[in-house]
Amino acid sequence: MSDPGASLPPPGRPQGEGAAWGAPLVPVLAVVGTGLIGGSFAAALRRVGQAGRVLGVGRHPASLRRARDLGLIDEIADLHQAAAQADLIFLATPVGAMAPILRDLEPVLRPDTLMTDAGSTKVDVARLAQDLLGDRHVQFIPGHPIAGSEMTGPEAADPMLYHGRKIVLTPFEDTPGLLQHRLIRIWEACGARIALMTPEAHDRALAAVSHVPHFLAAAYMAQIIRAEDADTRLSLAGTGFRDFTRIAAGSAEVWRDIFLSNRAAVLRELDDFDQVLRQLRATLEGDADAATLESLLDQAALARRFWGGRSQMQ
Template sequence: MFLINKLTIIGLGLMGGSLAKALKAQGAVGEVVATGRRAESLERGLQLGVIDSYTLDMAEAVAGADVVVIATPTLVAEKVMAELAPLMTANMVVTDVASVKGNIQKAAERIFGDVPSNFVLGHPIAGSEQSGVEASAVDLFLDHRVILTPLANTSDAALSLIRSMWETCGAEVVCMDVAEHDAVLAATSHLPHVLAYTLVDALAQNGAAADIFRFAAGGFRDFTRIASSDPTMWHDIALANRDAILQGIDTFAAHLNTVRGAIADGDGDVILETFERAKHARDEHFLGQYLARQKKSPSS
């Protein structure tokens, strides 16, 4: 049976809290200790039963830990690694949940000289527009993917441990190159968040903003839901994955300009072809995923 005797979570929020809940529900963890900079959120996690104890002293928190999870915003993770570096031991496996992997790898190389073999870079592709430990959910990772980006020197044992941890939470684990991960996530997650924030901000500054939001229908709510996500976290992501996001913005802007030109010229053929291609691509991908999940389901 898979078991982590002591799990330490650095930065107790949605991701760290959900991981603790999922492992506890599976009986896969003996003790969950959390640390961070804000005693209020840690105390709340204790009250909710998400963690077993907390401390503001990182050395105390990680002492004897089998697994340490850095669950802070992307840019904060770099500061955490610097503080964690002298506390790491050979028996400790460290991982993270940051949405950008390139900056974590570079920061680790600066801090450690090289990324330690017992540091497994990871990113669960799951989340919510809500944040904080109060929003944590036992099933947040169920049937979602977790991307691990092992390096050439990553320990097989460490990689296996972190893979098992996420699989115990019900996630599908895949491995990917760091650069590929950041490019894929820029297109599928980071760019959509930038677009949602920008659209809502633009409309909010419109003179008719009150009526715009008053009469917004389901499509607007669905598209802009992610603009309710934690601004600090997405600020960090935008800066950490700057190059890939800029490339995505440029590609999107070129396509948007083409559609704008077609609308301005009354070119219905281009408009319809664009919309039909987009519908086909989305339906083919997401319907295929849905049918695959239904086929795997015991109730199907």
């Protein structure tokens, strides 16, 4: 991936098509977690001139310095400094790290600051916001960008990561309409498409199409490397193996938190998958004939081709 800093405007100077519109949508942006997701968000807004000054907050000083060197952020700040200055706080951290962050932000948060997150689960994040922010939870709109990569760190940041991708927002019933509209405009400036859902519907759907696929890819990769002839197997692996296991290379910390926070929905999906796997296995064990096996494989192939063609048109 090319160096994102090479295409970014100078720090603190909005450029691009958004500059002609006057003040940027986000005069001061604070990104908590400046890796792939947070860094790409800052880069995307800067690309269109919709982020003025960008503050970087995080646990790893070296990563923050790298983000600054790449031009993803202008300044390194702590949470209190971010809360005092930011118009938008974007939480791009593992779900398990959000509780202490929200707890620290609550007493110092400005009444006009908007907050959102990029967590892959939403029921637990919404509950944390209500419990830890109290009345200020209306300033927080849970979100999940359906975009990513197995790459990590500030170097992986891509200003086009969200272009044409879907962003799920799960606002509260009492979220002010103006705040919701504001966040939608900000994401649309990144080139994203917005979907509004309840947290429960989001978590059920994402367990099926994101969380369980990663769980299975990781399990399969673990099975391969534990084999006595693992080196031989890997030396013969081709594009199918690479495509199937690609997502297993993601951050272990991030995915640990996702599986634990969405445990019930993931387990339900694994139960459903197990039933299909048993049915397929039975065709190999002689309980069904070759025609049954072919029918099951054909059903899956047709569904995948249909989905692939439809997703390319969207």
